[in-house]
Amino acid sequence: MRDCLYLFRERPPAAATAQHEKFGTTEIAKSVGLSGMIVTIDGPAGAGKSTAAKTLAARLGFRFLDTGAMYRAVAFAAQRRGIDLADEAELLRVAQEIQIELRDPLVLLDGEDVTRALRTMEVTSLTRHAASNAGVRNYLVALQRACAEGQNVVTEGRDQGTVAFPDAACKIFLTATPEERARRRMQDLEARGEKFDFETVLARQHERDQRDRAREVGPLAPAADAVLVVTDGMSMEEVVDHLEMLVRRKQ
Numbered sequence: 452m453r454d455c456l457y458l459f460r461e462r463p464p465a466a467a468t469a470q471h472e473k474f475g476t477t478e479i480a481k482s483v484g485l486s487g488m489i490v491t492i493d494g495p496a497g498a499g500k501s502t503a504a505k506t507l508a509a510r511l512g513f514r515f516l517d518t519g520a521m522y523r524a525v526a527f528a529a530q531r532r533g534i535d536l537a538d539e540a541e542l543l544r545v546a547q548e549i550q551i552e553l554r555d556p557l558v559l560l561d562g563e564d565v566t567r568a569l570r571t572m573e574v575t576s577l578t579r580h581a582a583s584n585a586g587v588r589n590y591l592v593a594l595q596r597a598c599a600e601g602q603n604v605v606t607e608g609r610d611q612g613t614v615a616f617p618d619a620a621c622k623i624f625l626t627a628t629p630e631e632r633a634r635r636r637m638q639d640l641e642a643r644g645e646k647f648d649f650e651t652v653l654a655r656q657h658e659r660d661q662r663d664r665a666r667e668v669g670p671l672a673p674a675a676d677a678v679l680v681v682t683d684g685m686s687m688e689e690v691v692d693h694l695e696m697l698v699r700r701k702q
């Protein structure tokens with residue numbers, strides 16, 4: 452997010468969570484007064500979501516919410532503290548204790564720049580514990596809503612159109628074939644100095660896809676009212692042009 456600083460202490464997350472428990476998923480969107488326009492972009496890893504969402508947000512002058520970075524930050528913080536990530540209560544405690552600031556292009560964890568550290572293969576793999584932890588999801592979704600309150604936002608993740616913002620004005624599900632996504636992921640990793648062969652990247656991606664789709668809480672799925680966009684063979688500019696057209700139609 453270009454100029455936005457999320458200081459979670461400003462809005463007690465407990466209050467947001469309590470509202471969530473009281474009102475349920477759909478009602479909270481109304482109860483916290485989401486008066487801005489919310490654009491959700493969900494889809495599997497490697498579909499080009501991040502770059503597309505970021506560029507779209509910049510074009511529209513909207514804020515950008517990278518929800519994957521939040522799950523990554525929780526996993527990374529837990530790993531650093533040496534806690535067992537499979538211990539659900541402990542992991543939730545870590546999530547509640549840390550401060551994540553999304554200052555595009557930087558992600559700060561308790562004030563420290565962890566942008567690069569969050570994108571390694573190791574952290575990517577550990578993040579599954581945060582993503583499948585119902586308490587952590589509930590907590591982060593409440594934070595996402597608190598952050599978006601009254602703002603024009605492009606939010607990117609897996610459950611943004613289904614769980615976090617069911618009343619969003621514009622919902623997009625961005626995807627591409629597995630091979631295309633793995634090729635993009637390899638380029639991404641290489642740019643960061645990590646080298647893996649194509650088959651390894653494809654196999655790990657397949658595992659993550661399966662897990663993302665099968666988990667009980669916040670599974671990867673298009674919302675019933677989402678527009679499906681398959682990005683194979685499209686340049687990033689073409690993708691963003693298309694998304695912008697979809698948003699402008701709803702404005």
Ligand code: DC
Pocket residue numbers: 496518519520522523578579582607608609610611659663669
């Ligand atoms: O988009 P990403 O690769 O940075 O996401 C990292 C992990 O977090 C990935 O395993 C999916 C998960 N995630 C999620 O479960 N829900 C979200 N809203 C965003 C990401």
